[in-house]
Amino acid sequence: MAKLKPRNFAVIGLGTFGTTVAEELARFGNYVVGIDRDEKAVNRLADTLSQAVIADGKDEDALKELGIGDFDVVIIAMGQDLEGSIVSAITVKMTGVKEVWAKAVSKMHHRILSKIGVDRVIHPEKEMGQHIAQMLHNPLVRDYVSLGNGFHVVNIVVPERLAGKSLDQLDLHAKFELRCVGVMKGSEYKGSDYASCDLEEGDRLLILGERSNLRRFTDSI
Template sequence: MNMKNRTFGVIGLGNFGATVAAELTRFGNHVIGIDSDEKQVTRHADSMAQTMIADAREEAALREAGLAECDVALVAMGSDLEASILAAMNLKLLGVEKVWAKATTKTHHRILSKLGVDRVIHPEVEVGQHIAQVLHNPLVRDYVSLGNGYHVVNFRIPEALEGKALKDLPHTEKYKLRCIGVMRGSEFVGQDGDSCELQRDDLLLLLGQRQDLRDFATSL
């Protein structure tokens, strides 16, 4: 399947849903936006291929809107628990290949999972955790979770490590971390085994488990 030519359905055009829909459209996808609020539909009509006022609690309404032909659908509304659950159920009944849904509580999450939703997301929680991790250690510029406890973390090299060789850092043996590389501005300048001399504000990209990454960050 050509990823640039997929069709996505987004149900709920609040801030979260509308942002996802607009970005998917920007990537070149065909996006169908659904909301029961006429104002929301009108507001975002120009940012995606197709928008429609529809009640996602009705299977027939979603079928008429073309959701059955979508490769992936996102239930982006979280405050209306009943509408969210019924929308997810209807999408599964329509045979949509992949269904994602936003949840606001643990109970909401469990129900969506029981309905067979492929991925349940908590945007506010996930963004909050991400920001807290970055705020906690000023040397951490950003990070990506890879699952199973593994992360890729972007560390800013502090003044104390300026001039040291990459191969002399204790990340491999002491902290069991893998160096993916070093970025200097927009340039890739080194990786494991290279005789790369670190400069202040270089970005060190490390792969490892959370506790090992934390211990290494604390040691800096």
């Protein structure tokens, strides 16, 4: 697999969310600039990021001086400051940044950010809450990934009652309109050629489908 080419990111707002995003992007080997008015927040990341700058994310001149228009992606992470977030998004878009992501804290905030051209609006607390609730609702669901348009890939632990059955016997497509994209046995991945082999308790099924069909399947086991 080809290695991903490092990209240039600017994160405006270094609270908990912005700091986490910036640190993870840097850990992946990207060039990351963190921007915040709080000197303590900036100093905390001075040795972690490519560059940490004390600046106002709403100040067009300051952002232009940082060359904000040359970044691949700008993430606006100051969700609690609604006015600051909106003004910053407008300012960043005006500099010609190709891709802008922004954190929102309400439906109205989301709507405004979308209207001014933000490419992706994030609700981290809401999205994480939904993620955790799904896993709490059914302990067999270890994790899941949303693919958009209502489709998800869910990581489901094989319970005792399914041990000894094969994927063919589960008949996921006919009964639930689902597709198993693989099975994890410990750290080993088994592809579609594993369909006729017996499952063991503790194996993990990677199942693709729409939310309602996935819920029908998980409720049935």
